Amino acid sequence: VEPDPTNREAAAAALAEVRRRRRQVATAGHHGRRILLAWAALPLLTLPWFDYVPVSVAGTMVAVAAVLFATAVAVYAAGRRLVPRGGTRRYVLTAAAGSAAYVALVLLAATAARQVPHVWTLAGVLESLPWAAGALVDRLLE
Amino acid sequence: VSHPRHGLDELLQHPVRFSIVALLAASEQAEFGLVRDLVEVSDSVLSRQVATLEQAGHVRVHKGYVGRRPRTWLSLTPLGRSRFAAHVASLEAIVRAAGPAAERARTR
Numbered sequence: 001v002e003p004d005p006t007n008r009e010a011a012a013a014a015l016a017e018v019r020r021r022r023r024q025v026a027t028a029g030h031h032g033r034r035i036l037l038a039w040a041a042l043p044l045l046t047l048p049w050f051d052y053v054p055v056s057v058a059g060t061m062v063a064v065a066a067v068l069f070a071t072a073v074a075v076y077a078a079g080r081r082l083v084p085r086g087g088t089r090r091y092v093l094t095a096a097a098g099s100a101a102y103v104a105l106v107l108l109a110a111t112a113a114r115q116v117p118h119v120w121t122l123a124g125v126l127e128s129l130p131w132a133a134g135a136l137v138d139r140l141l142e
Numbered sequence: 143v144s145h146p147r148h149g150l151d152e153l154l155q156h157p158v159r160f161s162i163v164a165l166l167a168a169s170e171q172a173e174f175g176l177v178r179d180l181v182e183v184s185d186s187v188l189s190r191q192v193a194t195l196e197q198a199g200h201v202r203v204h205k206g207y208v209g210r211r212p213r214t215w216l217s218l219t220p221l222g223r224s225r226f227a228a229h230v231a232s233l234e235a236i237v238r239a240a241g242p243a244a245e246r247a248r249t250r
Contacts, residue, residue, distance in 0.1 A: 007147060008237055012237050014233050017164055021168055082173065082176055084168065084170065085167070085168055085169055085170055
């Protein structure tokens with residue numbers, strides 16, 4: 001069958017439409033990335049408190065901040081109007097990596113607290129990395 | 143050898159339906175109002191086309207609430223996703239097949 005050039009033009013236009021819609025979804029689906037970046041900021045802003053205030057005070061502040069933050073994220077996530085394809089899987093994988101890193105870093109920091117100066121600040125920086133990496137991957141896959 | 147156009151899904155030949163499905167193919171789920179705004183159609187047009195796609199098993203419609211606000215979510219079913227993938231593959235085949243033929247016609 002000889003291909004019909006009109007068909008080719010129509011097919012090319014349809015494929016351009018597919019690319020256009022993908023771009024629209026990538027633009028409209030940036031909320032997931034914002035959530036990942038927000039989770040990256042939380043340890044960066046809270047864990048260093050352990051270096052500067054008594055442990056009991058810092059622990060209470062971190063716990064309160066985490067609860068408030070998790071509530072805010074849940075409210076923000078519920079208001080999302082679009083979830084890009086693979087967005088949930090990327091979020092779950094990043095959350096798993098971030099949570100595992102958090103437990104390991106807190107245990108390490110608690111062990112090395114007396115030997116290493118500013119160890120909690122370092123732990124906060126390191127803990128933010130998996131979340132920031134997740135956000136970067138999300139941006140690259142856009 | 144059959145022409146790649148035989149692989150096209152008739153339901154997706156409609157431009158609005160094609161745009162809706164192309165949008166949903168890149169998403170896990172999308173809210174009705176957002177799809178309406180992005181595809182640039184009215185509520186009634188979107189409802190009609192979504193109903194057609196739902197009847198054919200291409201699209202799933204589910205309703206929920208965000209706070210007290212009702213929300214309608216749209217997503218592609220596995221059938222819709224595979225039909226769309228086959229449709230896009232046929233479009234790509236048409237473009238590829240037409241390339242050398244169009245070149246031959248120009249140089250004839």
